[in-house]
Amino acid sequence: MSKLCVIGTGYVGLVTGTCFADLGNQVTCMDIDENRISLLNQGVMPIYEPGLEQLVVQNVKAGRLFFTTDYAAALKDVDFAFIAVGTPSGDEGEADLQYVRQAAEAIADLVNKPVVVVNKSTVPVGTGDWVADIIRKRRNGRPLEFSVASNPEFLREGSAINDFMMPDRVVLGSEDRKAAEAVAELYAALRCQILITDLRTAEMIKYASNAFLATKISFINEIANICEELGADVRQVAAGMGLDKRIGPAFLDAGLGWGGSCFPKDVKALAHMAVLHGSQPQLLQAVMDINRMQRRRLVMKLRKALGNLDEKTIGILGISFKPNTDDLRDAPAIEVIHLLQLEGAKIQAYDPQGMENAAKILKNVKLCQNPYQVAEGADALVLATEWNEFKQLDFARIRDLMARPIIMDGRNLWDPQHLRELGFHYTGVGRP
Numbered sequence: 467m468s469k470l471c472v473i474g475t476g477y478v479g480l481v482t483g484t485c486f487a488d489l490g491n492q493v494t495c496m497d498i499d500e501n502r503i504s505l506l507n508q509g510v511m512p513i514y515e516p517g518l519e520q521l522v523v524q525n526v527k528a529g530r531l532f533f534t535t536d537y538a539a540a541l542k543d544v545d546f547a548f549i550a551v552g553t554p555s556g557d558e559g560e561a562d563l564q565y566v567r568q569a570a571e572a573i574a575d576l577v578n579k580p581v582v583v584v585n586k587s588t589v590p591v592g593t594g595d596w597v598a599d600i601i602r603k604r605r606n607g608r609p610l611e612f613s614v615a616s617n618p619e620f621l622r623e624g625s626a627i628n629d630f631m632m633p634d635r636v637v638l639g640s641e642d643r644k645a646a647e648a649v650a651e652l653y654a655a656l657r658c659q660i661l662i663t664d665l666r667t668a669e670m671i672k673y674a675s676n677a678f679l680a681t682k683i684s685f686i687n688e689i690a691n692i693c694e695e696l697g698a699d700v701r702q703v704a705a706g707m708g709l710d711k712r713i714g715p716a717f718l719d720a721g722l723g724w725g726g727s728c729f730p731k732d733v734k735a736l737a738h739m740a741v742l743h744g745s746q747p748q749l750l751q752a753v754m755d756i757n758r759m760q761r762r763r764l765v766m767k768l769r770k771a772l773g774n775l776d777e778k779t780i781g782i783l784g785i786s787f788k789p790n791t792d793d794l795r796d797a798p799a800i801e802v803i804h805l806l807q808l809e810g811a812k813i814q815a816y817d818p819q820g821m822e823n824a825a826k827i828l829k830n831v832k833l834c835q836n837p838y839q840v841a842e843g844a845d846a847l848v849l850a851t852e853w854n855e856f857k858q859l860d861f862a863r864i865r866d867l868m869a870r871p872i873i874m875d876g877r878n879l880w881d882p883q884h885l886r887e888l889g890f891h892y893t894g895v896g897r898p
C-alpha cells in the first residue's frame with residue numbers, strides 16, 4: 467500500500483485516483499476547482515463516467531480516497547505525486563503547460579520526503595525533463611530526493627474504469643529505472659504488460675498511439691468519401707479490412723470523425739512538435755484536414771437535400787463527442803451546429819447526458835428533452851452521436867413529426883433500407 471496524490475481531478479485524474487484507491491492505496495485527489503471538490507466530498511460526480519460514482523463512494527467509505535483543494539494536505543508524506551491537470555491546446559496548437567508548471571512548483575514547495583513525480587497528463591516529448599528542472603530550481607538548494615516518470619493514460623471516456631483495470635499495456639518512462647519500477651509496482655495487481663522506457667520514448671508512445679488511432683479513423687473516412695462516389699458500402703469495406711489481423715476491426719467506423727479532449731489536442735501538438743524541430747508532418751496534417759472536412763461534408767449534404775439552409779429547422783440527435791460521456795469538448799456536433807447556424811438554420815438538439823454542458827456553450831439552440839421533440843417540425847434530422855437509445859427509435863412517429871422525411875446518419879447507426887421503406891430520404895457516410 468502506498469500513499470498517492472493525484473493533482474487534477476478531471477476525467478483522467480479522478481478515474482486514476484479512484485482506481486488506485488480501489489487497488490488498496492491511500493489516495494488524495496486534489497483540484498483547484500473548489501466546486502468540483504465540494505461536489506466530490508458530497509459523493510456527487512462532477513463528470514459522467516459509467517461506474518465511477520459507485521467506485522468513488524465505496525473507496526471514500528473505506529477510508530482510502532480523499533478530496534481536497536489544499537496542495538499541502540494533498541502532498542503530505544506521499545510516495546507518488548501524479549500530475550493529471552489539463553494540458554489544453556494553445557493558439558499555435560502547442561500543449562499549454564502552465565498548469566503542469568503550477569503542479570510541479572507546488573510539489574517542489576511542499577513534499578517532505580523522497581517522492582516519484584508521475585506525469586499522467588499528455589505532455590510534449592521532453593516535458594519530463596522540464597518538470598525535473600522546475601522542481602530542482604524551485605528547491606533552490608534545499609535537498610530533495612525525487613525522480614520524474616512518465617505514465618501516459620490510455621483511458622477512453624465512457625470506458626475509463628475498464629481501460630484502467632484491464633489495460634492492454636502500462637507504459638512507464640524514466641531516467642531512473644528504480645523510479646519506473648516503483649510506479650510499476652502500483653500496477654502489479656493488474657497483471658498486465660508493463661513496458662519501461664526512457665522518459666521521452668514513453669511521452670512519444672502516447673502521442674504516436676493517439677495520432678495513429680486518429681489516422682485510422684481519417685483513413686476510413688477518406689475511404690467512405692470514395693465509396694460514396696463509387697457506390698461501395700464502407701461498413702462492409704471496414705468489416706472486410708478488419709478481418710485482417712494486421713488491420714483489426716477497431717477504429718474503422720466512418721462518420722463525423724473524431725472529437726474530444728484528446729485526439730484533436732494531441733494530433734495538433736504532435737504536428738506542432740514536428741514543425742518546431744524541422745520536420746514536416748504531412749500525414750498528420752492530412753489526418754486533421756480530412757477530419758475537419760467530415761463535419762463540412764455533412765453540412766454540404768444537408769444543403770443539397772434542402773436546397774438551402776436558411777430558416778430551415780434541423781434536429782440534432784447527440785451532442786457529446788461520443789456515446790457514454792457528457793464531454794462536449796471539440797464534439798463534431800458542436801461544429802456542425804455552428805456551421806448550420808452560419809447559414810441561417812434553426813437548431814433543436816438533444817443528448818442523453820450532455821444537456822447541462824450544452825446549455826453552457828450552445829447559443830440559440832432549442833434544447834429538447836427527448837428525440838421526438840428534436841424531430842418535431844424538423845426539415846431534416848441529423849444523427850451526430852451514436853447513443854444506444856437512438857438505435858431503436860419509433861421511426862413512424864419520427865416521420866409523422868418531421869416537416870420533411872430527411873435523415874442524415876452521421877455515424878451510420880441506422881439501417882438505410884428500413885428507413886427508406888418508411889419513406890425517409892436517408893443519407894449515411896460512405897453508404898450507397
Ligand code: UDX
Nearest residue numbers: 474475476477478479497498499551552553565587588
Ligand atoms: C487531462 C489532460 O488535459 C490530458 O492532456 C491528459 O491526457 C489527461 O488529463 P482531462 O482529465 O480530460 O485530461 O482534463 P480535464 O477534464 O480538463 O481536468 C483537468 C483538471 O485539472 C480540472 O479539474 C482542473 O480544475 C484541474 N486543474 C487545472 C488543477 O487541479 N490545477 C490546475 O492548475 C489546472
Ligand code: UDX
Nearest residue numbers: 619620621622623717718719723724725726728787788
Ligand atoms: C482516446 C483514446 O482512445 C484513448 O486511448 C486516449 O487515452 C484518449 O483519447 P477518447 O478520446 O476518450 O479516447 O475516445 P475514443 O473512443 O478514442 O474516440 C475518440 C473520437 O473518435 C470520438 O469522437 C469518436 O466518435 C471517434 N471515433 C472513434 C470514430 O469516429 N470512429 C471510430 O471508429 C472510433
